[in-house]
Amino acid sequence: MTATGFAGRARLASGSAPTSSVMPYRVTVAAGSLRLGPAATAGVVLDVPLSRVRARPLGRAGSVVVDVDESPLLLNFSEHRAPADGAGATAKARRVVDAARGRRRRDRFLRALARGRP
Amino acid sequence: MTAAGIFFTHVRSPRVRRHFRRLVAESGGQVTWHFIFNPDAGARPTAPFAYDDPADVMAGRYRAMERNGGVQGGFLDTALFPVLRALRADHLWVMEYDVDFAGRWGDLFAPFADNDADLLTTTLMYRHQDPNWSHWPKAKAPAWVPEDRMVRALHPLMRLSRELVNWYPTAMADTEWAGHYEFTLPTSALAAGARIEDLGGDGPFTPPERRGLTYLGRTPAGSPGGITFGFRPVRPRYFHEAPEQFDRPGMVYHPVKPGVRAWSEASKNRPLPKRRQGETP
Numbered sequence: 001m002t003a004t005g006f007a008g009r010a011r012l013a014s015g016s017a018p019t020s021s022v023m024p025y026r027v028t029v030a031a032g033s034l035r036l037g038p039a040a041t042a043g044v045v046l047d048v049p050l051s052r053v054r055a056r057p058l059g060r061a062g063s064v065v066v067d068v069d070e071s072p073l074l075l076n077f078s079e080h081r082a083p084a085d086g087a088g089a090t091a092k093a094r095r096v097v098d099a100a101r102g103r104r105r106r107d108r109f110l111r112a113l114a115r116g117r118p
Numbered sequence: 119m120t121a122a123g124i125f126f127t128h129v130r131s132p133r134v135r136r137h138f139r140r141l142v143a144e145s146g147g148q149v150t151w152h153f154i155f156n157p158d159a160g161a162r163p164t165a166p167f168a169y170d171d172p173a174d175v176m177a178g179r180y181r182a183m184e185r186n187g188g189v190q191g192g193f194l195d196t197a198l199f200p201v202l203r204a205l206r207a208d209h210l211w212v213m214e215y216d217v218d219f220a221g222r223w224g225d226l227f228a229p230f231a232d233n234d235a236d237l238l239t240t241t242l243m244y245r246h247q248d249p250n251w252s253h254w255p256k257a258k259a260p261a262w263v264p265e266d267r268m269v270r271a272l273h274p275l276m277r278l279s280r281e282l283v284n285w286y287p288t289a290m291a292d293t294e295w296a297g298h299y300e301f302t303l304p305t306s307a308l309a310a311g312a313r314i315e316d317l318g319g320d321g322p323f324t325p326p327e328r329r330g331l332t333y334l335g336r337t338p339a340g341s342p343g344g345i346t347f348g349f350r351p352v353r354p355r356y357f358h359e360a361p362e363q364f365d366r367p368g369m370v371y372h373p374v375k376p377g378v379r380a381w382s383e384a385s386k387n388r389p390l391p392k393r394r395q396g397e398t399p
Contacts, residue, residue, distance in 0.1 A: 015287075019170060021283070037310070038310055038311060041312070043308075043310040044309055046288055048260075072177060
């Protein structure tokens, strides 16, 4: 996390509908831009001024729909464990904790977007 | 690593179906193939499985495709990527119906089974190596993409990683990207840090061990004589129909038009009368 921006990771897929076709990305909000890069490489997939970005939270587990030039991207800031990981009390508690962490990261991300807009 | 593939066609004639059956019979053990039929200029082909709405998955490119009047002329990506991301495999082949192989299909795909490139395609060249490419005038990238990293390709046959199938639609959310997907796909992939290789040929992305193999096509030095893979010449019969017309064994060919009008700005893939599509050679 940077002092005024955001640096973290999220799972991401294009579109606004939930899909299993997600991939991990580096997410950075800094210097008035939103930058997305694959977690697996040092490259850049997207780097756009925040003036062209809109975002709205979705659900309770760290998801957010980011519109870039009116194209939706679905980001999830939770710890990425699937519901199928288990039905026991431990698994349920872990999912609750993951969702809470995801919401906190999402909130920081949204604040960084709001602060960074011109 | 697992592999699936889509056989993409706007023609569903008996000859095209026989071509598809040969592909499946000779490579079905290596690649799980799906027949994808796109009869019109839209981006919603008929597939044997469900896929996400192209207008949602690639919203910006989809709007550009609509302004273009259809997928022809550079927007086939809006039809391909939503379909590809519905498949569960590590690697995803795309093959258009007018690609053919002078040999047993399995022999083409086997050498790539353990290759971990994110993009395997053909005729990859940097902008300065092919400055007269006809699609450069409409090609546009965000300002952070340097011109010396702009790349063109030819995609009737290509293979993508699952990662790249995710990265590309994400990149295209930025409407600063414009132009033919033979430019936007390899250029955005390179910017994303993807591993890009040429399937063969003789270009800057051809690994030394594949130089001169797989196909003969345009290179930075120009078009050699007798190319097998390019925009022209058009061959009228598939390999299984007239093998004697394919003089370079073990190479891929494009385009083969079995009773189908060759692509041009005038024809825009509009179908010929039905009697010509189904005729036997």
